[in-house]
Amino acid sequence: MAKNLKLKAARAEKDMTQAQLAQAVGATRQTINAIEKGEYNPTIRLCRAICRVLGKTLDELFWEEEE
Amino acid sequence: MAKNLKLKAARAEKDMTQAQLAQAVGATRQTINAIEKGEYNPTIRLCRAICRVLGKTLDELFWEEEE
């Protein structure tokens, strides 16, 4: 899995830290960190929560052309 | 969670059974069934695989306004 730089950028755009995003979506900082690092296969529910907080769509933050 | 009728419809559009979709995405029939029934919180990787096979986007099949 590749790093999720789109997520990192969207978070920066909202000026949120990993910890702030984690709290806003009801997850832990470590989980957000792992998702950004691309070492994770998060659940769709968490992905949706992140999208809502950051004002992005699933396609914008979590689509990947090749797996 | 609500039933995923968009997924069911997209599958019908391709004339695939749950078993065929399951095989195409490397999952089991029961998992597909549970997702359509809305009793599941699948991983983003499986969601992407389903989207690719059915020719739909994440937003089309897996977005939900309220959680």
Place this chain on the structure above:
DNA sequence: ACAAAATGTAATATATAGTTGACATAATGT
């Protein structure tokens, strides 16, 4: 009505998503 295929569903097992707590390093401000 019958047979076959598709779907629903339950029990148990396994892999892994996500948590908790802790510490190390990098970045930022003063």
Place this chain on the structure above:
DNA sequence: ACATTATGTCAACTATATATTACATTTTGT
């Protein structure tokens, strides 16, 4: 240089996504 905040990372734990096997019910075709 120092203190503070943000990020990276690890180990151990808990929750749950997914598999496997099996059977029941519904749907579809003839």
